[in-house]
Amino acid sequence: MIQAGVIGVGQTKYDAKRRDVSMGGLVREAIDNAMLAADIEWDAIDAVILGKAPDMFEGVVMPELYLADAIGAVGKPVLRVHTAGSVGGSTGVIAATHVCSGQFKTVLTVTFEKQSESNATWALSPRYPYSPHINAGAGGYFAPFIREYIRRYDAPEHIGWKVAVKDRLNALKNPLAHLHIPGIDEKMVSDTPMLWEPLRYLESCPSSDGACAMVITSKDLVGSRDVAWIKGMAVRSEGTLSAGRDEVNPQAGIDCAKDIYDQAGITNPYKEIDCAEIYVPFSWYEPMWLENLGFCGLGEGWKLTDKDATAIDGEMPFNMSGGVMSSNPIGASGMIRFGEAALQVMGKANDHQVEDAKVAMGHAYGGAAQFFAMWIVSSSLD
Amino acid sequence: MSDQKDLLRAPFELAYNYKRSSGPLMSKFFNALAEQKILGTKSSTGKVYAPAAEFDPETHESLSDLVEVGPGGVIESFSWIEEPKHHHLIKNPFAFALIKLDGADTSMLHMVTECDEADLKIGSRVTANWSATIENRITDIKFFTLEK
Numbered sequence: 001m002i003q004a005g006v007i008g009v010g011q012t013k014y015d016a017k018r019r020d021v022s023m024g025g026l027v028r029e030a031i032d033n034a035m036l037a038a039d040i041e042w043d044a045i046d047a048v049i050l051g052k053a054p055d056m057f058e059g060v061v062m063p064e065l066y067l068a069d070a071i072g073a074v075g076k077p078v079l080r081v082h083t084a085g086s087v088g089g090s091t092g093v094i095a096a097t098h099v100c101s102g103q104f105k106t107v108l109t110v111t112f113e114k115q116s117e118s119n120a121t122w123a124l125s126p127r128y129p130y131s132p133h134i135n136a137g138a139g140g141y142f143a144p145f146i147r148e149y150i151r152r153y154d155a156p157e158h159i160g161w162k163v164a165v166k167d168r169l170n171a172l173k174n175p176l177a178h179l180h181i182p183g184i185d186e187k188m189v190s191d192t193p194m195l196w197e198p199l200r201y202l203e204s205c206p207s208s209d210g211a212c213a214m215v216i217t218s219k220d221l222v223g224s225r226d227v228a229w230i231k232g233m234a235v236r237s238e239g240t241l242s243a244g245r246d247e248v249n250p251q252a253g254i255d256c257a258k259d260i261y262d263q264a265g266i267t268n269p270y271k272e273i274d275c276a277e278i279y280v281p282f283s284w285y286e287p288m289w290l291e292n293l294g295f296c297g298l299g300e301g302w303k304l305t306d307k308d309a310t311a312i313d314g315e316m317p318f319n320m321s322g323g324v325m326s327s328n329p330i331g332a333s334g335m336i337r338f339g340e341a342a343l344q345v346m347g348k349a350n351d352h353q354v355e356d357a358k359v360a361m362g363h364a365y366g367g368a369a370q371f372f373a374m375w376i377v378s379s380s381l382d
Numbered sequence: 383m384s385d386q387k388d389l390l391r392a393p394f395e396l397a398y399n400y401k402r403s404s405g406p407l408m409s410k411f412f413n414a415l416a417e418q419k420i421l422g423t424k425s426s427t428g429k430v431y432a433p434a435a436e437f438d439p440e441t442h443e444s445l446s447d448l449v450e451v452g453p454g455g456v457i458e459s460f461s462w463i464e465e466p467k468h469h470h471l472i473k474n475p476f477a478f479a480l481i482k483l484d485g486a487d488t489s490m491l492h493m494v495t496e497c498d499e500a501d502l503k504i505g506s507r508v509t510a511n512w513s514a515t516i517e518n519r520i521t522d523i524k525f526f527t528l529e530k
Contacts, residue, residue, distance in 0.1 A: 022405030129392030
């Protein structure tokens with residue numbers, strides 16, 4: 001298999017409403033930044049892979065064709081990926097797989113959401129016949145899983161507030177982040193309204209416009225560029241309502257993590273991974289994923305969060321960029337995790353850089369916590 | 383086989399509101415229509431796209447060099463509508479036509495009317511007629527008519 005590396009990551013400024021750009025202008029902003037970082041021209045791009053969440057969110061069907069000019073796909077192979085909220089991650093995996101196949105030398109991949117073109121929270125809750133109109137949104141769907149986690153492990157309620165504060169303080173070090181809330185503390189979070197019990201307003205991700213792009217190339221074309229080597233990557237899924245499913249600790253997440261650790265030769269992720277960008281759209285998913293991904297045993301995740309292990313200067317930094325809690329252009333959110341992991345091992349994360357980060361993990365999940373995409377990137381090939 | 387009356391059907395209306403941000407370049411294009419001007423974009427190769435394009439499909443560059451084109455142009459192809467239906471914008475017989483405006487290298491889709499089908503040919507010269515109501519949209523060009 002061909003070894004592949006990320007040579008350019010490009011992001012937009014994330015905001016509630018990017019009214020200053022068209023949908024095409026938004027994706028192009030990320031692409032321009034990625035190609036500039038990669039020091040590469042259009043002639044070198046062999047294929048373009050676009051990912052985004054449901055077409056209902058912007059009302060554009062087949063966005064890879066609608067945006068063909070903007071993503072530079074005219075005359076090149078193009079593919080669209082959609083795996084719900086995990087799509088940013090799975091799009092990265094699929095783009096890298098194209099390079100690893102040996103059939104494509106350099107691939108441009110871009111993901112986006114322009115939530116201000118509509119209101120994504122409710123786009124998946126139409127009034128179906130024969131059913132009541134629940135109109136729950138993602139937070140309403142995940143709240144019972146979180147309730148069960150809290151019950152199972154007797155976790156104190158301030159854990160959720162703590163994650164909400166930590167990620168937003170990290171966001172203050174990231175000028176691209178949507179939410180910048182100076183002075184945020186646990187009291188501010190716990191004073192905000194209850195949205196989906198037990199989740200409060202500031203324990204939830206924002207609705208954002210934004211795009212993220214990466215240029216991935218094969219080993220022989222990297223040259224003297226900064227590079228994040230892809231050491232392991234995988235996707236896994238499980239059925240929404242499959243019998244025996246544990247929504248709190250999904251088997252697909254466990255299996256996906258084990259797969260990428262095996263590929264990368266990692267036996268103790270807590271010790272061997274320097275930092276991670278993990279998909280945490282609601283505060284409690286930090287301790288839940290700490291456990292699901294094998295960073296600690298069951299019931300131990302909230303204790304790691306409580307002792308600041310996931311802080312930017314902690315033993316296992318999570319979401320140094322501010323994470324999904326601070327910027328959530330849904331379709332791009334997974335790729336931002338993958339791209340931020342790459343920036344860390346390239347030493348290009350600026351003010352939110354983890355010192356001496358050599359091995360980093362990117363993670364995304366979606367649907368009813370049933371779709372997973374993950375990768376491990378490293379500063380060295382060995 | 384179940385009796386037909388036992389098979390249920392219920393209405394399912396999927397209605398949802400969207401907004402579109404035109405961005406800086408296409409906003410200029412639509413605003414220019416209000417001043418009865420048609421803008422195209424010129425690429426680094428000299429090719430002029432009209433209506434204006436945000437990105438060049440050939441060089442992939444972002445386009446920003448706006449140039450005025452038309453209001454006259456040449457029909458590149460057309461399809462005649464002898465009996466317009468309720469959803470058509472013109473109630474008299476008309477043609478949907480691809481029109482290459484003067485100064486442009488690409489064609490735009492619009493309508494040609496106030497003529498007979500026999501008057502239209504590929505290569506016929508037409509000119510823009512403007513709507514009395516300005517809405518910053520492509521229908522500010524009401525339709526095209528054959529050049530006198």
